[in-house]
Amino acid sequence: MPELAEVLFYSKEWAPAVGRLVKRVELHSRARVFRGCDPTQLEEGLLGKKLLKCLTHGKQMLFEFSEAWLGIHLGMTGELKLASSPYDAKKHDHLVLHMSGSSVLVFADPRQFGAVRFSVGPAAPPWWRELPPQPIDSGFTLSYLTELVQRSPKQPLKALLLDQSRFPGIGNWMADEILWQLKLNPQTLPADLSPKAIRSLHAMTKKVCEVALATIGVDWSDPPAKWLFHQRWSSNNPCPRCGTKLAKEQLRGRTACWCPKCQRLPKR
DNA sequence: CATCATGTTATAAT
DNA sequence: CATTATAACATGAT
Numbered sequence: 001m002p003e004l005a006e007v008l009f010y011s012k013e014w015a016p017a018v019g020r021l022v023k024r025v026e027l028h029s030r031a032r033v034f035r036g037c038d039p040t041q042l043e044e045g046l047l048g049k050k051l052l053k054c055l056t057h058g059k060q061m062l063f064e065f066s067e068a069w070l071g072i073h074l075g076m077t078g079e080l081k082l083a084s085s086p087y088d089a090k091k092h093d094h095l096v097l098h099m100s101g102s103s104v105l106v107f108a109d110p111r112q113f114g115a116v117r118f119s120v121g122p123a124a125p126p127w128w129r130e131l132p133p134q135p136i137d138s139g140f141t142l143s144y145l146t147e148l149v150q151r152s153p154k155q156p157l158k159a160l161l162l163d164q165s166r167f168p169g170i171g172n173w174m175a176d177e178i179l180w181q182l183k184l185n186p187q188t189l190p191a192d193l194s195p196k197a198i199r200s201l202h203a204m205t206k207k208v209c210e211v212a213l214a215t216i217g218v219d220w221s222d223p224p225a226k227w228l229f230h231q232r233w234s235s236n237n238p239c240p241r242c243g244t245k246l247a248k249e250q251l252r253g254r255t256a257c258w259c260p261k262c263q264r265l266p267k268r
Numbered sequence: 269c270a271t272c273a274t275g276t277t278a279t280a281a282t
Numbered sequence: 283c284a285t286t287a288t289a290a291c292a293t294g295a296t
Contacts, residue, residue, distance in 0.1 A: 076275050110293050
């Protein structure tokens with residue numbers, strides 16, 4: 001599920017426990033989600049610590065504890081839940097933090113493409129500090145985007161949008177949404193984008209992020225009714241704009257969904 | 269039983 | 283070296 005806005009929504013699930021102390025750490029140490037850290041160190045390092053902040057950046061989440069940092073990536077099927085004690089861990093609950101008061105913080109992920117990271121110290125870990133600017137950040141300027149686009153002139157635009165080092169937080173549905181809104185074919189080559197088209201890409205990337213954050217990110221409510229979002233997973237899927245049956249095809253190993261009539265390759 | 273899934277990464281091939 | 287394709291990961295839904 002999780003792209004930019006879904007990640008924000010899930011991160012806020014744990015927010016009610018800000019100010020609480022970790023009383024007990026429950027984890028399945030052999031779960032694949034712990035491949036990026038030492039579960040024992042995590043358990044010992046979190047015990048007794050106070051949750052200070054819930055942060056997100058793109059698809060990454062970082063939970064700041066007193067002198068300790070818990071990073072979580074939700075992968076394809078991860079989610080965070082807030083429960084209250086007593087709580088019995090479910091089958092796919094890999095990390096359960098029993099906090100003071102009665103709040104229980106749960107990280108569940110059936111497919112385990114998600115990952116947990118942990119570090120101790122006064123400063124946020126390097127991987128977090130080095131994340132590239134998100135489309136909604138001030139650093140994501142038109143000139144920054146122009147350079148990004150020009151650096152990969154021959155990579156299909158859809159693939160570019162999915163690159164987390166350039167568009168952190170954009171996932172499969174958001175990339176398809178941006179391209180559909182712009183009436184651009186997923187195979188569009190960045191080299192064929194005019195300066196005007198790059199300006200549109202800049203504005204639309206920001207807009208799709210902003211609207212998604214204001215709907216899904218706030219309360220999981222639906223994005224606007226005419227968005228491609230509502231059609232891309234349905235079986236009978238007409239283009240919301242022209243009614244043409246949407247096309248679906250693998251591009252770089254992911255399903256691209258687009259309208260073959262509205263979304264054209266720009267003339268060069 | 270077969271296919272597909274809102275993600276990332278290692279490895280192979282070009 | 284840069285780019286692209288493929289497989290792998292583990293599980294549930296259709």
